[in-house]
Every structure is written in structure tokens, then in C-alpha cells.
Amino acid sequence: TAVGGYNALMAAPNAQGSLIxxxxxxxxxxxxxxxxxxxxLSDRGSDxxxxxxxxxxxxxxxxxxxxxxxxxxxDYQFNTNNEIYLRGIYTSFTDREWRRRYVMxxxxxxxPFEDHEIERLTKDRFERQNISSINFGGKHTLNAFTIxxxxxxxDAFQDTPxxxxxxxxxxxxxxxxxxxxxxxxxxxxxxEFDYLDNSNYEFxxxxxxxxxxxxxxxxxxxxxxxxxQVGGNAGIIKFGAKYRAKTKSFxxxxxxxxxxxxxxxxxxxxxxFTAEKFEGGLLDANFxxxxxxxxxxxxxxxxxxxxxxxxxxxxxxxxxxxxxxxNESYTATEDVxxxxxxxxxxxGQLQIVGGVRYERTTVGYDYNTIFFDDEGDLDQIVAESGxxxxxxxxxxxxxxxxxxxxxxxxxxxxxxxxxxxxxSIVPTQEIDLSESEGTVGNADLQPxxxxxxxxxxxxxx
Numbered sequence: 001t002a003v004g005g006y007n008a009l010m011a012a013p014n015a016q017g018s019l020i021x022x023x024x025x026x027x028x029x030x031x032x033x034x035x036x037x038x039x040x041l042s043d044r045g046s047d048x049x050x051x052x053x054x055x056x057x058x059x060x061x062x063x064x065x066x067x068x069x070x071x072x073x074x075d076y077q078f079n080t081n082n083e084i085y086l087r088g089i090y091t092s093f094t095d096r097e098w099r100r101r102y103v104m105x106x107x108x109x110x111x112p113f114e115d116h117e118i119e120r121l122t123k124d125r126f127e128r129q130n131i132s133s134i135n136f137g138g139k140h141t142l143n144a145f146t147i148x149x150x151x152x153x154x155d156a157f158q159d160t161p162x163x164x165x166x167x168x169x170x171x172x173x174x175x176x177x178x179x180x181x182x183x184x185x186x187x188x189x190x191x192e193f194d195y196l197d198n199s200n201y202e203f204x205x206x207x208x209x210x211x212x213x214x215x216x217x218x219x220x221x222x223x224x225x226x227x228x229q230v231g232g233n234a235g236i237i238k239f240g241a242k243y244r245a246k247t248k249s250f251x252x253x254x255x256x257x258x259x260x261x262x263x264x265x266x267x268x269x270x271x272x273f274t275a276e277k278f279e280g281g282l283l284d285a286n287f288x289x290x291x292x293x294x295x296x297x298x299x300x301x302x303x304x305x306x307x308x309x310x311x312x313x314x315x316x317x318x319x320x321x322x323x324x325x326x327n328e329s330y331t332a333t334e335d336v337x338x339x340x341x342x343x344x345x346x347x348g349q350l351q352i353v354g355g356v357r358y359e360r361t362t363v364g365y366d367y368n369t370i371f372f373d374d375e376g377d378l379d380q381i382v383a384e385s386g387x388x389x390x391x392x393x394x395x396x397x398x399x400x401x402x403x404x405x406x407x408x409x410x411x412x413x414x415x416x417x418x419x420x421x422x423x424s425i426v427p428t429q430e431i432d433l434s435e436s437e438g439t440v441g442n443a444d445l446q447p448x449x450x451x452x453x454x455x456x457x458x459x460x461x
Contacts, residue, residue, distance in 0.1 A: 010062065012043035032075045040067040047288045049185070054108045056177050056187055058292055060284050062098040067091065081141040090132045099123040099165075100282065100297040102195070104187045106175040116175035118189075120201045120275050123165040124300040130157045149222040158213040166303050168201035168275040184291045196295040199276035203259045206307060206314065210253040218245045235345035238355075246334040254324040257307070257314040278302045319378045326368040326381045333364045349402040360391040361419065361447075390447060392417050406460040417449040 005014040022034035044063040049056060069091035077083045103119040137150030172193035179185040189195055223240035259273050281297030307314060342355025364387040371379040396414040403409055424445055 007043055007045070009047070010043045010045045013041075014043060015039070015041045028077075030077050032073070032077075034073045035070070036072070037070045038068070041065075047284070049288070049292075051179065051185065054106050054177050056104040056185055058102040058104075058287070058294070060100040060282075060287060060294065060297075062282070064094075064096045066094045082138075083140075084138040085136070087135045088133065091130070093129040093131075095125075095127045095129075097123065097125045097127075098282070098300075099125075100284075100294075102294070104175060104177055106177055106187075115171045116173070116189075118170045118172065118175065118195055118201070119204075120168040120170065120198070120298070121165060122281060122298045122300055122303075123163075125160065125163040127158065127160045129159075131155070144226065146225040147222065150220070152217070152219045154217045154219075156213075156215040158211070160209070160211040163207075163209040163211070164300055164304060165207045166278075166298060166300065167204045167206075168198075168298065169204045170195065170200040170202070172200075184288070196293060197276075198279055198295055198298070199274050201275040203273040203275075206257045206303065208255045208257070212251045213249070215248045216246070219243070230345065230347070233345065233347050235343060237341075237343050239339070239341045241339040242336070243338075244334075244336045246336075247332075248334075249331040250329055252325050252328040254321055254328075256317040256320050258317065260313060260315045278306070322378060322381060323370055326370050329368070331366045335362045336360070351400040352397075353399075354397040355395070357394040357396075358391065359394065360389070362389045363387060388444070392447070392449065403457075408458050410454070410456045410458070412452070412454040414452045414454075415449065416452065417447045419447050420445045 001018050003016040006012075007014055016039070018036065018038035020034065020036045022032070025031045025033070042063075042065045044061075044065065046059075046061045048061075049058050051057075069089070071087070071089040073085065073087045075083060075085040099122070101119070101121040101123075103117075103121065105117040105119065107114045107116050131154070133152060133154035135150055135152040137148065139148045140146065170193065172189040172195070174190035174193075175187065177185060177187045193200060219242070221240065221242035223238060225236050225238045227234065227236050229235065275298045278298040279296045280299035280302055283296040284294050287294050336359060338357060338359040340355055340357040342353070345352045364385070366383065366385045369382045369384055371382070373379040394415050394417070396412070398412045398414075399410065401409045
């Protein structure tokens with residue numbers, strides 16, 4: 001199959017295609033092979049504005065996303081009662097984001113210590129995600145019972161090799177915002193300040209970052225079914241078990257640089273470090289249908305080139321870097337052991353499906369505790385580790401009674417629970433003695449259980 005389209009906002013085409021090939025081989029077609037491949041390309045964009053109090057933010061977004069994937073399945077049928085299979089899948093996703101923003105920040109309090117500000121921000125980020133899995137299993141029907149089993153390995157990897165954002169700030173003498181037009185609010189500056197003139201915006205900060213996230217799951221499971229009869233009514237008893245070992249990690253590199261100069265010139269020219277010197281990025285001449293005028297955005301490639309050529313002119317905010325990286329980085333493991341016993345029995349018009357499941361989960365994690373001194377400065381970062389274990393017994397009962405050929409009455413009672421995510425239970429701590437406050441992850445956060453009672457009647461026409 002092939003699908004195409006056109007995005008008028010981005011003036012770019014979109015494309016999607018897939019191919020599936022499958023065939024069975026052998027005298028009795030015992031061996032089956034199926035291969036699938038797919039590709040997806042999308043250029044997206046958005047023009048929007050957002051309000052925050054008296055502030056107006058104009059946001060021009062551009063995204064390019066691609067997805068390439070493939071899967072293969074191989075199965076072998078020894079006979080009608082015995083089969084094994086091998087399945088694999090791989091997918092690669094990329095996301096390139098360009099974001100250009102104006103943020104209008106009027107000093108609504110007329111404070112002598114604050115200035116009106118207009119921020120001119122440009123962001124360039126690239127992210128890739130890869131997911132792969134392989135599954136091997138089998139299904140067998142014997143004289144007295146059936147059995148199926150599977151072992152699986154899956155890996156997910158997310159890499160953001162670069163995430164740049166540069167901020168230039170302009171300071172008009174006057175800046176007001178007006179929200180009387182709810183659809184398109186307006187703003188005005190003094191006559192001496194042209195917000196479209198990039199020479200009015202001086203360098204404030206450059207942020208560079210990178211992240212790597214990994215997620216691996218190893219799973220094994222089996223199910224056994226034993227048929228039986230009660231007074232001529234067919235039923236089946238099933239039992240089984242499952243084990244899953246999960247490892248997840250998140251690594252962050254986060255840098256903030258401020259300009260310190262030191263006699264460095266830009267392309268041999270003296271002067272302030274302004275956005276004008278880096279013009280060359282996108283100009284959106286029809287932002288929100290022409291409701292707002294935007295200037296040519298700073299070119300992030302030129303900013304990064306200048307930064308790499310003149311590292312001595314920038315000052316790394318070391319404390320911010322250490323705190324941000326310690327706060328967000330972690331490693332966690334989760335081991336789950338589960339087993340169940342159930343039955344499915346039909347007694348005339350009544351079908352009964354009921355059973356119980358037991359799950360035991362053990363979570364381990366490595367994290368950081370961050371301490372600030374009485375002056376609010378970073379004191380120390382301490383690497384720590386911890387673990388927690390919890391278990392649940394999960395019963396359930398489902399009843400269906402056929403009131404007629406087209407009408408069923410159903411009732412169900414189930415008990416379930418939801419695990420907290422890793423980010424919530426990893427107990428990273430940030431303790432600030434100067435403010436007598438702290439931010440602490442909750443290692444004792446418990447899963448939430450729920451008893452669900454349902455009653456339903458359905459009729460088919």
C-alpha cells in the first residue's frame with residue numbers, strides 16, 4: 001500500500017507505505033514465513049499563541065517525523081496439534097523539532113527593579129527512538145490438556161543527541177499587552193523599539209542538552225488448559241505463571257551557558273552579541289494567517305558554530321548543570337512474578353468465568369540526594385539506592401446469561417490495581433536549607449487498588 005498527502009501549512013508532502021509478503025512451504029505447508037516493512041514521513045507545523053497572566057507567547061513550530069519498521073514471523077506446524085513460532089519486530093522513529101518563539105513580558109507592577117522584556121527564543125532538537133523485540137513460543141494440544149508458552153526479549157532506546165535552545169532578550173522602554181480581542185490579543189512597544197529588529201535582542205543564555213533512555217524487558221510465561229465436564233456441560237480449568245524482569249535508565253546531560261565576552265569578536269566585527277548576527281533561520285511570513293508579523297529567526301546552526309569556535313567566551317553554570325543532571329537521572333529495576341488459576345464453565349444458558357491471580361513486584365532504584373547550604377548554594381550530591389516490594393491477590397468473576405437468541409445479561413466483579421511509574425517512586429531528594437524546604441520522591445508510594453462491579457444487558461438488532 002502507498003498513501004500520500006500534502007501539508008499546506010508546511011508546504012511539504014507527507015508519505016506512507018507498507019509491504020507484506022507471506023508464503024507457506026513444504027509438502028503439507030508446515031513452514032510459514034511472513035515479512036512486513038513500512039515507512040512513514042510527515043512534515044508538521046503549528047502557529048499558535050498562549051497567554052500567561054499579562055504575558056503573550058507567539059509560537060511557531062516545525063516538526064519532521066519519520067518511522068521505519070519491519071517485522072517477521074516464522075512458524076512451523078508439526079501437525080494440527082503442535083506448533084512453534086518465532087517473531088521479531090523492529091521500528092525506528094525520528095523526530096526533528098524547530099521551535100521559534102517571542103515571549104512578551106510587560107512589567108505590570110512598574111517595579112524599579114524590573115524591566116519590560118521580550119524574549120526571542122530558538123530551539124533545535126533531534127530525537128530518535130528504536131524498539132526491537134523477539135518472541136519464541138509454542139502451542140501444543142495433548143490428550144488430556146493444552147499448553148502454550150513464550151519467552152520474549154524487548155529493548156527500547158531513546159536518544160536525544162542534541163537539544164539546543166538560545167535566548168535573546170530585548171528591553172523596550174514601554175510594553176503593554178491587550179486581550180480585548182480574545183482570538184488575537186495585541187501588544188505595543190515604545191516607538192524607539194522595533195520588536196522585528198533583531199539587533200534589539202542581546203544574548204542571554206544558551207542551553208545544550210542530551211538524553212539517553214533505555215528500557216529492557218525479559219519475559220517468560222506458560223498456560224495450561226484442562227478440559228472437563230459437569231453433567232454434560234463443557235468447561236475448562238486453566239492455570240499459568242509469568243515472570244518479567246524490567247530494567248529502565250535515564251541519563252541526562254544539561255548545560256547552561258552565559259556570555260562573558262573576553263574580547264571575542266563575531267566574524268571579526270566588534271559589537272554586542274545580538275540576534276541580528278545570527279539571522280538566517282526561517283521567516284514565517286504568514287504566521288496565524290498574517291495576524292502577527294515575525295522577523296527572520298536566528299539560525300541555530302550559526303549559533304552553535306560560533307559557540308564551538310569560541311568556548312572561552314561562554315561561562316558554564318556549573319551548579320545548575322549538576323543539580324539538573326542529578327535530579328533527572330536514575331536507574332530502576334522491576335521484577336514481577338505472577339500466577340493464576342481460573343475456570344470457564346457453561347451451564348445451559350449461563351456462562352461462568354472466574355479465577356484468581358497473584359502478583360508480587362519488587363522494585364529497585366539508584367538515585368541522588370541533593371543538599372543546599374544555608375546560603376542556597378549547592379553543598380553536596382549523594383548517590384543512594386533503595387527497593388520496595390508489594391503483592392496483590394486479584395480475584396475476578398464474570399457471568400453471562402442468555403435471555404434470548406439476541407439478548408444477554410452480564411455481571412462482573414473484578415479487583416485490579418495500577419502501579420506507580422518509575423519517575424514517581426524513585427526517591428530523588430533536593431534539600432534546600434536556606435528555604436527550609438525540600439522536594440522528595442515518594443519511595444513509599446503504594447499501588448492503587450480498585451474493586452469494579454459491573455452489570456449490563458445487551459441486545460442485538
